[in-house]
Amino acid sequence: MGIDKRFGAVHANRDVNLSVARGSIHGLIGENGAGKSTLMNIVYGFHRADRGEIRVNGRAVQIGRPRDSIDAGIGMVHQHFMLVENFSVLENVVLGAEGGRLLGKGLAAARAGLEALARDYGLDVPLDAETGHLPVGLQQRVEILKALHHRAEILILDEPTAVLTPPEADQLFRMLSLLRDQGKTVVLVTHKLREIMAVTDRVTVMRQGAVVHETATRDTSPKALAEQMVGRSVSLRVEKGPASPGPVLLEVRNLCVSDRLGVPRVKSASFALRAGEIVGIAGVSGNGQTELLEALTGIRRPTSGEVLLSGRALTPKGLGPRGLRSLGVAHVPEDRLKMGVVSSFSAEDNVILGYHDRGAFARGGFFRRGAIRADCVAKMSAFDVRPTDPSLRITSFSGGNQQKLVLAREMDCGPSVLIVGQPTRGVDIGAIEFIHRRIVELRDQGKAVLVVSVELDEIMGLSDRILVMAGGEVVGELPGAEATEETLGLMMAGVRREGSR
Amino acid sequence: MSAGGRLPRWAEYGLLPLVNLAAALLLSGIVVRLIGESPWAALKLMVAGAFGSQDSIGYTLFYATDFVFTGLAVAVAFHAGLFNIGGEGQAYIGGLGVGLVGLAMGAWSAWVVIPAMIAAGCVFGAAWAFVPAWLQARRGSHIVITTIMFNFIASALMTYLLVNVLIRPGQQSPESREFGPGAVMPAMTDVLGRMGIKFASSPFNLASALALAACLLVWLFLWRTRWGYALRVVGQNPQAAVYAGISPERTTIVAMLLSGALAGCLGVNELAGSQHRILLDFPGGAGIVGIAVALMGRNHPLGILASSLLFGALYQGGSQLSFDMPHVNRDMVILIQGLVILFCGAMENLFRRPLAALLGAASR
Secondary structure, three states: OOOOOOOOOOOOOOOOOOOOOOEEEEEEEEEEOOHHHHHHHHHHOOOOOOOOOOOOEEEEEEEEOOEEEEEHEEEOOOOOOOOOOEEEEEEEEOOOOOOOHHHHHHHHHHHHHHHHHHHHHOOOOOOOHHHOOHHHHHHHHHHHHHHHOOOOOOEEEEEEOOOOOOHHHHHHHHHHHHHHHHOOOOEEEEEEHHHHHOOOEEEEEEEEEEEEEEEHHHOOOHHHHHHHOOOOOOOOOOOOOOOOOOOEEEEEEEEEEOOOOOEEEEEEEEEEEEOOOEEEEEEEOOOOOOHHHHHHHHOOOOOOOEEEOOOOOOOOOOHHHHHHHHOOOOEOHHHHHHHHOOOEEHHHHHHHHOOOOOOOEEEEOOOHHHHHHHHHHHHHHHHOOOOOOOEEEEHOOOOHHHHHHHHHHHHHHOOOEEEEEOOOOOOOOHHHHHHHHHHHHHHHHHEEEEEEEEOOEEEEEEOOOOEEEEOEEEEEEEEHOOOOOHHHHHOOOOOOOOOOO | OOOOOOOOOHHHHHHHHHHHHHHHHHHHHHHHHOOOOOOOHHHHHHHHHHOOOOOHHHHHHHHHHHHHHHHHHHHHHHOOOOOOOOHHHHHHHHHHHHHHHHHHHHHOOHHHHHHHHHHHHHHHHHHHHHHHHHHHHHHOOOOOHHHHHHHHHHHHHHHHHHHHHHOOOOOOOOOOOOHHHHOOOHHHHHHHHHHHOOOOOOOEHHHHHHHHHHHHHHHHHHHEEHHHHHHHHHOOHHHHHHOOOOOHHHHHHHHHHHHHHHHHHHHHHHHHHHOOOOOOOOOOOOHHHHHHHHHOOOOOHHHHHHHHHHHHHHHHHHHHHHHHHHOOOOHHHHHHHHHHHHHHOOOOOOOHHHHHHHHHHHHH
């Protein structure tokens, strides 16, 4: 079976050739923007290739829409699940293959089929449960079942572990191995080297829209793959000396935060952040980290509890983001495009966001355009942002350069506390190194840094102390040097560590 | 926007609107042909009607002034992410403010009365926009719905006031008495005459200078002040605004107040500049045309200036056309205007892809 694809006009993919052997797990790895998703979306019929062809089992197929792809035996599990949350599992699985005008018969047939599938592959899912109520790991299983039910022989998984705890990810990999052993073909799209090494048979590396390397997984190493991804040698470790913690700058006491619908998301969290240390918050995405960040930065009002800045309690009403900024609390938000930048604005207009009323930028309400531009150029050269063009739209920059601009904005104003959500989400490896170094430098200047990340490697590499959040609670704390993936994984899954403080 | 839709600036702001306009005129020409008139003659009549003589140019500029005010009103709200459909009502009520000052202070010096009329127009227009703005900001009531409703309320209120309260005693038509001499915005024919330039008499008056100043001020405000910046951040990304410490609620209200004030200035042109009394339905749809003007002008003051001129010409040339061509009546003219709005507003992207492809092919 060969999937062969070639096309040129859009440079998201340049003459890409990828062939995947039947009954294997093939890894597709590359930085953000390397063209992995574009390629997979073409294979699945979301986009159309300008040139090139797709062959399944040696036969060329025309794929113009997802239906064609499903008919050709290709199934896709998206990073963001495509499930109807208030449907039952069974209803979700038959969606798109109902088999007739009346549901009853199709559902009964599907039930029998799914029970057989569940037996064959160990894919146990409660068929009648409401999908939205299942844990994400199970929801993902529903997606896989759905693909198999649609007679997929080739299964594409796009960043499947982004929402899983490490034990859940291991379980997924075991499942994938089983599927392979039964003759299915799996394409695993990821940017995590560890996963490639753990589960794939062969791996293809993409860079800037082109395939740069293909090899059997056992013949390569994480370091070699990383270098192929970036195109130069990189250090995967964060270089830093020991921390010298000073006085407590930020203290949180019994903080409770609810989301927009009034559902409690943070449950009585307490911790302290000292000058000169980096504290990391680990946890699977969606366990209260977002709400905690928003409460600490004044975006969301906590329902109860206290936040103290340098020992001074912030008024019960809390300060808004503006007040906190003026007290030296800088914030790099988790989702850059949703919150951190205005995507239709130029770089310079984004670099003043949140600081636009500072005297340096506006006098009597009128902008000092020259000063704004000069400041932006200075930040760009200090943070190695390329191209050095302040008038360019922010979205014309790569994810890494966008993030560097946001960091430059928040670090350059002399904050005493820096709160960073997902410091390197959607950022290429080269920029990750740079960003980590800058965060460590800030710590060494005696500032307090709070990092929230779903990337365990990042948390372990950066943090002097690690807090683990699960189900909205801080379930444990351990020194950065002692943390391993296993201990963190167990804590993230909600198992309290014996003797944890 | 999907791939292949990006145009260079000159094409985006120059070529694309022209192509859209040409398409609208072409289709209008076909309709004119179908009813048995010559499209070419009709076009010549319209152009002559709009620009053929000094007084027709005066009328064109007079109408264009209305559209500048209402177009800017739509644009300011739009930059804050709000679709203000209520320009008509805000202009109507703004005109009430202008008229009340004109009636009450007409005997005073024009140096006092005219600034007071402008201020009153702004305040009344802003006040009429405030209620929908407040409802949107604090209660989440959709601004499109509430501003449309407020157009009707404004219309009903003004009818009541003109029929029962402001009507000149002993008269049948629902109009107020004339303003005093101090409440008259100088006509351009007089202003230019004093400067030694002869210009035929028309309703074209000094309010046009106010409109030009408004364009400049809106541009300065939106792109050169931190308040305008905050307003645009809210319009483009409310979450980023919250993150930056900008209150979307307060900004919504400020933007709508400004929008209403701009719409309210229409009364300065219509009432102080031309009618010199309050009468029924004086905005005459200019508040609605302002939406098309803003859309076509890409919500930029310069673009709004250009599209206001176009719509002013369509208005003036169109009424001339219906005079001179027996088969082309008033409704035909509205049809032509409708087609221009359709192509330049609703279907502005129709030619975007072909144009982008063409330009892309040419530059390669």
